[in-house]
Amino acid sequence: MTTRRLETRIHPDDRIDPDKAGPQAMRHVTVNVAESPIAWLASRGMLTQGQLHAGERLRADYERAGLAARVTMRWDAAPPAKGRGGARASDASLARIDAHRRFHAAIDHVGPGLADICWRVVCAGEGIGGAEKALGWPARSGKLVLGLALDRLARFYGMG
Numbered sequence: 001m002t003t004r005r006l007e008t009r010i011h012p013d014d015r016i017d018p019d020k021a022g023p024q025a026m027r028h029v030t031v032n033v034a035e036s037p038i039a040w041l042a043s044r045g046m047l048t049q050g051q052l053h054a055g056e057r058l059r060a061d062y063e064r065a066g067l068a069a070r071v072t073m074r075w076d077a078a079p080p081a082k083g084r085g086g087a088r089a090s091d092a093s094l095a096r097i098d099a100h101r102r103f104h105a106a107i108d109h110v111g112p113g114l115a116d117i118c119w120r121v122v123c124a125g126e127g128i129g130g131a132e133k134a135l136g137w138p139a140r141s142g143k144l145v146l147g148l149a150l151d152r153l154a155r156f157y158g159m160g
Contacts, residue, residue, distance in 0.1 A: 037121050037128065038150070046143060050160045051150035055122045057157050058106055062123040064099035109156040114149035121146055 036059065042052040062068070107115045120131040121142070128142040137145070154160035 050154040054153035054157050055150050059122050061099045061103040065103050106156050110149050110152045117146050118149040
């Protein structure tokens with residue numbers, strides 16, 4: 001697993017109201033930003049080890065493929081080769097292409113109904129409650145659907 005990286009943040013439900021005068025009560029919560037939502041579920045016995053490993057493998061493919069939105073410019077581009085053939089693909093870019101193909105094949109294998117919650121929770125790191133709200137699902141349905149999606153992922157990766 002990953003090492004703990006704790007941060008203190010203002011609870012998302014406690015927003016500052018500009019219409020209120022005087023001090024406002026705000027709760028500060030300590031969160032482990034290095035822990036993924038599926039690792040949190042697995043640590044509480046809500047996911048099997050196969051589901052956890054399949055989800056972590058999907059997240060690794062997602063990050064290795066560089067599919068997350070970029071905030072700054074990429075500075076890691078390889079310089080062009082000096083020979084007549086031009087620039088050749090490095091091993092890193094081939095690994096990135098392979099991860100990209102694996103990620104999309106895994107998402108296609110999971111299916112259109114289950115891929116949404118899988119991407120939101122596993123790759124984007126969104127909590128299950130937030131994913132349920134964003135997808136318009138009833139409360140407490142996300143855990144069950146995520147479990148089904150992770151079972152399909154485990155079969156895709158040959159873990160189940």
